[in-house]
Amino acid sequence: MFSSPLLLTTALCATGVLSHSPNSYHFDPLRHLAGVAPPFDPIDPPLDPAPPQGCNVTRAAYLVRHAAIFANDFDYETYIEPFTDKLKNTTVDWTKVPVLSFLATWQDPITDAEQEMLTRSGKLQATKLGVDIAQRYQSLRTPKKIWTSTAERTVKSAKSLTHGLADDESDISVVQIQEGEEDGANSLTPYKSCPAYSSSAGSDQSSEFLEVYTKPALGRFNAAAPAFNFTATDIYGMSLICGYETVIRGSSPFCNLELLTPNEWLGFEYANDIQYHYNTGYGNPVSGAIGFPWVNATFNTLMATQNNMSNATTDQDLYISFTHRELPPTVLVALGLFNNSAFSGANNINGTMPLTTINHNRAWKSSNILQFLTNVAFEKMECDSFGFDRGTFYRVLVNDSPQSLYGCSDGPGESCKQEDMMPWLAERASVVGEYGELCEVDYSNSTNTLGIYN
Numbered sequence: 495m496f497s498s499p500l501l502l503t504t505a506l507c508a509t510g511v512l513s514h515s516p517n518s519y520h521f522d523p524l525r526h527l528a529g530v531a532p533p534f535d536p537i538d539p540p541l542d543p544a545p546p547q548g549c550n551v552t553r554a555a556y557l558v559r560h561a562a563i564f565a566n567d568f569d570y571e572t573y574i575e576p577f578t579d580k581l582k583n584t585t586v587d588w589t590k591v592p593v594l595s596f597l598a599t600w601q602d603p604i605t606d607a608e609q610e611m612l613t614r615s616g617k618l619q620a621t622k623l624g625v626d627i628a629q630r631y632q633s634l635r636t637p638k639k640i641w642t643s644t645a646e647r648t649v650k651s652a653k654s655l656t657h658g659l660a661d662d663e664s665d666i667s668v669v670q671i672q673e674g675e676e677d678g679a680n681s682l683t684p685y686k687s688c689p690a691y692s693s694s695a696g697s698d699q700s701s702e703f704l705e706v707y708t709k710p711a712l713g714r715f716n717a718a719a720p721a722f723n724f725t726a727t728d729i730y731g732m733s734l735i736c737g738y739e740t741v742i743r744g745s746s747p748f749c750n751l752e753l754l755t756p757n758e759w760l761g762f763e764y765a766n767d768i769q770y771h772y773n774t775g776y777g778n779p780v781s782g783a784i785g786f787p788w789v790n791a792t793f794n795t796l797m798a799t800q801n802n803m804s805n806a807t808t809d810q811d812l813y814i815s816f817t818h819r820e821l822p823p824t825v826l827v828a829l830g831l832f833n834n835s836a837f838s839g840a841n842n843i844n845g846t847m848p849l850t851t852i853n854h855n856r857a858w859k860s861s862n863i864l865q866f867l868t869n870v871a872f873e874k875m876e877c878d879s880f881g882f883d884r885g886t887f888y889r890v891l892v893n894d895s896p897q898s899l900y901g902c903s904d905g906p907g908e909s910c911k912q913e914d915m916m917p918w919l920a921e922r923a924s925v926v927g928e929y930g931e932l933c934e935v936d937y938s939n940s941t942n943t944l945g946i947y948n
C-alpha cells in the first residue's frame with residue numbers, strides 16, 4: 495500500500511512516535527515505588543535480553559526477592575498505621591475535600607493477620623516467573639532443587655515458582671536455608687549474620703530528603719483539610735499504600751496523579767534510593783562484602799564441570815534461590831553494577847546522592863533494583879559468534895536487562911569470557927573486601943563462603 499510522505503508524517507506525529515510530545519506527558523507511579531513496586535522490566539539499559547547471535551545458554555542461576563506481600567512490618571508501623579489511625583479518629587468531613595474525598599469511604603486493605611504474607615497477585619507473579627524461566631530455557635533440565643530462606647513469604651514464593659517451572663511441582667524440592675545470626679556468609683540472608691550491618695542504616699539521610707520533597711504536598715493537603723494536620727510521614731505512607739493496595743486489590747486511589755504529582759512520586763523514589771544507597775548500596779562499606787559470597791559461589795557453580803567439581807554441583811542446569819530485599823542490591827555492588835561513580839574516574843560516594851535535591855541521572859534506582867520479585871540472573875553460554883573466538887561466556891541480567899560487567903564485557907553481547915572470569919572475580923573480591931573482616935564478625939564459627947549449592 496502506498497502512503498504519501500505527508501500523510502505518513504502526520505500520522506506518526508499524531509501518535510507521538512516521531513516528535514516531542516510536551517502535551518501528552520505520561521507517568522506511571524507504579525514504576526517509581528522502590529521496595530513496594532510491583533514487578534516490571536525497567537529496560538535499564540535497553541539491551542536485547544535474547545542470547546547474542548551464535549550463543550546457546552547452557553546453565554543459569556537466579557537470585558530472586560520474594561513476591562508482593564501485604565505489608566512489611568516496619569513500613570506498616572512507621573508510616574501506614576499512624577496515618578490510618580489518624581484517619582479513624584478525624585473530624586474532617588472528607589466528602590467536602592475534592593481530591594481527598596475518597597477517604598470518606600476508603601478501607602485499609604492491610605490486616606494485622608496477613609501483614610507479612612504473600613498476596614494472591616504475588617503468588618501469581620512468582621508462578622509466572624517460573625513459566626518465563628521454563629520458556630526461556632527450553633533446552634535446560636528442570637532443576638531437582640531450588641533454594642530459599644526460611645521466612646514464609648520467601649518459601650511461598652519459591653513454591654509458587656515451582657508451579658510454573660515444573661510439569662509437576664513435586665519434581666522440584668524446595669530447600670530451606672535458615673536465616674540465622676551466626677551463619678556467616680553461608681545463607682541467603684548473610685546481612686543477618688553480619689554484625690556491622692544495621693537495618694536502619696540510611697534512615698537519617700533519607701529523612702532529610704523526606705522533609706524536602708513532601709513540602710508542596712503538605713502545603714496542599716493542609717490547606718484543604720487543616721484539621722487533619724498531615725505530616726511528612728503521612729505523605730510517605732500514602733505512597734506506600736499505593737503500592738501495597740495495588741498488589742492486594744489490583745488498584746489504589748492513592749496512586750492517582752491528582753493526589754501526588756509525578757515530581758512527588760520521584761521524590762518518594764529518591765528518598766528510598768538514598769535509604770538503600772546507605773543501607774545495602776555503595777554508600778555502605780560493607781555492602782559488597784555481603785553480596786560477594788553469592789556471586790562467587792554462583793559463578794563457580796556455573797563454571798564447574800564433571801572433571802573438577804563434585805557431581806552435586808554439576809547435576810543441575812538451573813539454580814534458583816529466593817531471599818529478601820536486602821541481598822540483591824548487595825550482589826549488584828559486588829558485581830560493580832549501577833555504580834553512580836562508574837566511568838567518572840573518581841569515587842565521591844556520598845556526593846552522587848545529595849540529600850537536598852534529586853540526582854535524576856543516577857544509576858542507583860531502587861525501583862529498578864529491588865522491586866517485588868526483583869531478580870539477578872547469571873547465564874553461562876556456549877558461543878560461536880561472528881567476530882569472536884568460539885568458547886564459553888557469562889552474562890548477568892537484572893530484571894531481564896543484560897548488564898555490562900565493568901572490565902569484563904568484550905564477549906558477544908557484552909558478555910565475559912570464561913578465561914577472564916576468575917581474574918575478574920578475584921579483582922572484585924579485593925575491591926569489596928572479605929565478609930568476616932568487613933562485617934566485624936564476633937562469633938567463632940563464621941565462614942566467608944556460601945556452600946549451599948554443593
Ligand SMILES: *[C@@H]1O[C@H](CO)[C@@H](O)[C@H](O)[C@H]1NC(C)=O
Binds near residue numbers: 579580583
Ligand atoms: C483521637 O482523638 C482523641 C480526641 O481528640 C485524642 O485524644 C486521641 O489521641 C486521638 N487518637 C489518635 C490515634 O490520634
Ligand SMILES: *[C@@H]1O[C@H](CO)[C@@H](O)[C@H](O)[C@H]1NC(C)=O
Binds near residue numbers: 676678680939940941
Ligand atoms: C555456628 O554455630 C551456630 C550455633 O550452633 C549455628 O547455628 C551456625 O549455623 C554455625 N555457623 C556456621 C557457619 O556453621
Ligand SMILES: *[C@@H]1O[C@H](CO)[C@@H](O)[C@H](O)[C@H]1NC(C)=O
Binds near residue numbers: 723725
Ligand atoms: C501536627 O502534628 C505534629 C507531628 O505529630 C505535631 O508535632 C503538631 O503539634 C501537630 N499540630 C497540630 C496543630 O495538631
Ligand SMILES: *[C@@H]1O[C@H](CO)[C@@H](O)[C@H](O)[C@H]1NC(C)=O
Binds near residue numbers: 791923
Ligand atoms: C570463591 O569460591 C571458590 C570456590 O568455592 C573458593 O575457592 C574461593 O576461596 C572463593 N573466593 C573468595 C574470595 O571467597
Ligand SMILES: *[C@@H]1O[C@H](CO)[C@@H](O)[C@H](O)[C@H]1NC(C)=O
Binds near residue numbers: 797798799802912
Ligand atoms: C574447572 O574446569 C574448567 C574447564 O576446564 C576451568 O575453566 C575452571 O577454571 C575449573 N574450575 C576450577 C574451580 O578448578
Ligand SMILES: *[C@@H]1O[C@H](CO)[C@@H](O)[C@H](O)[C@H]1NC(C)=O
Binds near residue numbers: 804805
Ligand atoms: C560423578 O558421576 C559419575 C557418573 O555418574 C561417576 O562415575 C563419578 O564417580 C562421580 N564423581 C564424583 C566426584 O562423585
Ligand SMILES: *[C@@H]1O[C@H](CO)[C@@H](O)[C@H](O)[C@H]1NC(C)=O
Binds near residue numbers: 776839840
Ligand atoms: C564505583 O566506581 C568508582 C569509579 O570508577 C570506583 O572507584 C569504585 O571502586 C566503584 N565501587 C565499587 C564497589 O565497585
Ligand SMILES: *[C@@H]1O[C@H](CO)[C@@H](O)[C@H](O)[C@H]1NC(C)=O
Binds near residue numbers: 844
Ligand atoms: C559518607 O556518609 C557517611 C554517612 O553519613 C559517612 O559516615 C561517611 O564518612 C561519608 N563519607 C565521606 C567520604 O564523606
Ligand SMILES: *[C@@H]1O[C@H](CO)[C@@H](O)[C@H](O)[C@H]1NC(C)=O
Binds near residue numbers: 548549550876877878
Ligand atoms: C547451539 O545449539 C544448536 C542447536 O542445538 C547447535 O546446532 C549449535 O551448534 C549450538 N551452538 C554452540 C556454539 O554450541
